[in-house]
Amino acid sequence: MFILFFTYHCKKNREMVKLQKSIEKRNAILEATLDLINEGGYQMVAMGKVAKIAGVSPATIYLYFENKQDLINQLYLICKEEFSKTAFNNYSEEMSIEEGFKVIWYNIARYKMNGTKEAYFLSQCDNTPMVDNETFQKGLDFIEPMIQLWYRGIEEKKIKSVSPYLIYANTVYPLGFLMNIQKKDTNTFNNSILDDAFKMAWDSIKL
Amino acid sequence: MFILFFTYHCKKNREMVKLQKSIEKRNAILEATLDLINEGGYQMVAMGKVAKIAGVSPATIYLYFENKQDLINQLYLICKEEFSKTAFNNYSEEMSIEEGFKVIWYNIARYKMNGTKEAYFLSQCDNTPMVDNETFQKGLDFIEPMIQLWYRGIEEKKIKSVSPYLIYANTVYPLGFLMNIQKKDTNTFNNSILDDAFKMAWDSIKL
């Protein structure tokens, strides 16, 4: 899951072997947290359970994270970063507004609808006070390129001249609802839904 | 807040005065729960705190609600019902699709953007496993008239022929995001935002 992250905020640098070991433990902890959130939401995240699932001692968690809030915050930023990497996959700033928007939107749509724990976790974070405000703000940085695309679209008179918040609310955010429904009852949607959803998203913002 | 609710599930009927008294207590408990959720999310809801804020004994809560989950569930249904009343205010099935949609949408939009605790609570419920599945399904019944309107719109070829879920996701659900932003940072939006948002919502579904 987080296997790609070889560096993280930690007080001192150590040699590679040690570092590798630590990363594994840290990832196990993050993964366990994600599992629990996925299973029953924030209320399920008990440090003891996290430890047990991760296969470490409760005390070990506190070597990697200051406290529970920090664990959640860091997990949020990691997921958000991973999310943004997925979102901008195959996207280039050279693309036309329509093409760029389409690429990003479908990236996000597939990410959300694939039923990954990360997507569900992020949705919860965005709709509850689970992560603190500062962390939430940091998370916004990751989607900056998308906002830039929108601004360009506005300049080029391709999309409506409205706040990025509005654009997000009407194009990306709706996917969160579909994801929730999907999670509550798989088999609700067939494959064509994404195309419908995309058309609606685009219609809502296009000039 | 919940002052209008004069009936609730209780084991035996009593004379009117008693009932009135009980209603007040029950409402105080529900109100307190809402306050706490509003303040810090589900994690803030501790039965002891609820009792203290409501001005009752913890034990009293269990006279009105089976347990914590039941309290949350019932609160959800109450809010959802109240929400639907607001949503369909001034709406009549005689209205044209466009007019009916507009009336309902603005009702909901004002409800969400007014910063009420209920709106924030409902948004959290819709994005977390706070309420159980059964209750969530019950909540959907309250917006049935809106769904009927959409089906009529589809028949009349006024709106796209897509799942009601999709319509909800692209018209009502986006308001949740705007509400969250508003809550995180008041003064973000000016008054004209609702008109922009409405146009986007309508554009996303209109044929």
Add this chain to the structure above:
Amino acid sequence: MFILFFTYHCKKNREMVKLQKSIEKRNAILEATLDLINEGGYQMVAMGKVAKIAGVSPATIYLYFENKQDLINQLYLICKEEFSKTAFNNYSEEMSIEEGFKVIWYNIARYKMNGTKEAYFLSQCDNTPMVDNETFQKGLDFIEPMIQLWYRGIEEKKIKSVSPYLIYANTVYPLGFLMNIQKKDTNTFNNSILDDAFKMAWDSIKL
């Protein structure tokens, strides 16, 4: 031990029967704390152990005391008050300086040398940061009559004109050392030691 205390700082008044019950629990908790301090000092005072010895649930302790520090603080003030009652037993302000000093000193001396847990606890509090500063200051109020006697003694030119701190240090405080020795090795002192100690105390302050 604390059987005489029928009132204590608690948020609301309750009827007598309830109150009686509570007092017993509260006393059991205080007593247990004292036992543990006596056995191994502050490091021995674990809320779980206190609860077990007192025969209550850990959670119950928190009905009577805000937290561990509050428990220690309150115990300190109770012991200090009880100590002062003992100290001024049979003392009257009409007494001559010599007589009054003698009565009080012997009261204290017997209190300290009797090997009670309270005496040992107070000595530890006075020589460590166990109780917070504010509480320590409150504790000083209880020995106010003794200080008044000393001031009178200074006026009457019976005792040296020095700070009450100095008088305390040379008359009462030394008993703490004797108590410590006694606790470490009983049978160190015979009965005549108190008379020797009294003479030394008096010689140190008399004019």
Add this chain to the structure above:
Amino acid sequence: MFILFFTYHCKKNREMVKLQKSIEKRNAILEATLDLINEGGYQMVAMGKVAKIAGVSPATIYLYFENKQDLINQLYLICKEEFSKTAFNNYSEEMSIEEGFKVIWYNIARYKMNGTKEAYFLSQCDNTPMVDNETFQKGLDFIEPMIQLWYRGIEEKKIKSVSPYLIYANTVYPLGFLMNIQKKDTNTFNNSILDDAFKMAWDSIKL
């Protein structure tokens, strides 16, 4: 602080350079312990904190000390030894009782009232079960010369024929109280207090 101590219990002798290095580490650990005790008493002494302040690994502490109790014990003996060196500075057994007593008493008084961490630590050790009994007894050896002086004083009929414990309690021990007060509230005492205190100490024991 402890820079003068070039030997300590360690399993094997090594060459001088290594030893020097080790001494520094050991001293850093002892110093850190002292700092923590000074800051918040025994409860503040956590091996992890000691390690961090000393700039070593927690594991390193266990190379120099068997366990926490051993660390405290050894620190006690070191401080006690250092204390005794200060106490007997400029003292010679040739001195008269009065002169010898005065020299020693003022040495101790200045040591206690200078606000050093060591003095505060020793006071806590003498009034709590922080150090074990055996160690406490060893500590007494360091003040043996003072006791010898007292015995000589008794023989020469200069001071009262009482237990050394009593003499200590009435001459040295009172300084601990003054030190505590000083620590709680600096600026309580002016310079003349030592002279007052000395007179009281001497008056209490002189024949």
Add this chain to the structure above:
DNA sequence: TATGAATGAGATTTCATTCAT
């Protein structure tokens, strides 16, 4: 010798719920 990582046991505190009245 020296260490960073790791941990089991345990510390304090909280909480949903029940009991006695």
Add this chain to the structure above:
DNA sequence: TATGAATGAAATCTCATTCAT
């Protein structure tokens, strides 16, 4: 119906100590 007291279980977090290197 209503309650304050009470609690077992569990939550978060800490700590003295050890292990692998």
